[in-house]
Amino acid sequence: MTGFARADGGNDKAQWVVEVRSVNGKGRDMRCRLPPGLDGLEPVVRTAVEARLARGNINVTISLTRTDAAGTLRINRELLDQVLGLAREIAGPDAPPPSIDTLLSVRGIIDSTEPRETEEDRQALEQAMAVTIALAIDRLVEARIGEGSHLSAVLLDHLGEIGRLTDAAAATSSLQPEALRAKLRAQIQALLDAVPPVGEDRLAQEAALLITKADVREELDRLRAHISQARTMLRDGGSVGRRLDFLCQEFNREANTLCSKSADVELTRIGMDLKAVIEQFREQVQNIE
Incomplete structure (x- = not known):
């Protein structure tokens, strides 16, 4: 965050x-x-x-x-005396002493001391x-708490949209009982009419596979359970970012399975919309602690 x-x-x-x-x-x-x-x-x-x-x-x-x-400044008197002595030795005892500017230009005449810090x-x-x-x-x-309050409202909106799309998927005509039965009867009849004929064991396996693939109610139920769990996390507060990260993976898994099972244009469109909203939800979850 x-x-x-x-x-x-x-x-x-x-x-x-x-x-x-x-x-x-x-x-x-x-x-x-x-x-x-x-x-x-x-x-x-x-x-x-x-x-x-x-x-x-x-x-x-x-x-x-x-x-x-800032420290303090002090005169190095020992060095000053040496400089003055050398000046008299060179210029003679009657020569005027060096100017202040000259003396100050000699390195070491003026020392600066930094303040000492004790332990x-x-x-x-x-x-x-x-x-x-x-x-x-x-x-x-x-x-971050202020930002989190805003993000919580955004995430709840996304969860509401995921719930709406889940209900829309359950209401599609292709998932109604009579439509499912008609579709399965047609697919099984196609297996019975196959040339060469399909054996009974193979027929049973294919029929079970068709039934499993046609039924997405389990995925829709899990999506609803994930929505409820996410809302509970946001309501309870605390450090929920990592748990919501994991829940995003579960949302994606169910949406992908829904799309892979779908043989209906409307259901596929809803599944794709679901994936888009789940991705938006996941992006915002990255901002949650």
């Missing part, structure tokens, strides 16, 4: 932003981009994602800006960022 969420946080030493994106996926796959030096956050992110999200390709990006990263500081930072990570994931879950 697709979604995006963002949360930010900060303390007296840093500001950070957590962005979480999710796209459709059969399973759960997580990728995480962390600021340098904060690799210890990955288990925190993974645990938070696995606790709330069961399906989808999840990307978590965390950016960090340190507010205490306690790093742990405190990661704990504060973990709160923001959890907040971003909560917001993503809320966004």
Whole structure:
């Protein structure tokens, strides 16, 4: 299921932003981009994602800006004294000292020192960022729930259309009892009139095959059962994406069997329409957790 969420946080030493994106996926796959030096956050992110999200390709990006990263400057007095001594030795004791610009251009005269982070500081930072990570994931879950409500209505519409087509298939003239009996009588009579004559065992086998192929009531009953099961899943909620995936395979199997058994143009057309709606249903199921 697709979604995006963002949360930010900060303390007296840093500001950070957590962005979480999710796209459709059969399973759960997580990728995480962390600021340098904060690799210890990955288990925190993974645990938070696995606790709330069961399906989808999840990307978590965390950016960090340190507010205490300016550091301080200091004069390397030992090196400065050496430079001034060399200047007097070269120019003579009465020569004026080098200018400030000249001294500052000598590498090492001015040192910059970065603030040092203790282990306690790093742990405190990661704990504060973990709160923001959890907040971003909560917001993503809320966004996905909103999308899920819309998708549930779409899926119910598809199930309604599958049910309508199933009823239309059952009502076709070719599946009415008298039509089935007339068709079977004609086919069996053709076997009896065959030259050379068909043996009794072969006749029984062919008749059983014809009866089985002409009767699609079992497939229609299973389609209705699958519709009921899918509606129950959507009503109960929870992580039903994988179970609906499996149910889509069952829908397709019954629709394919219906088409393969059909010897009637109208029934074949209905079977093809069924397959088209089932495919639309399957595509939307990919968005469900």
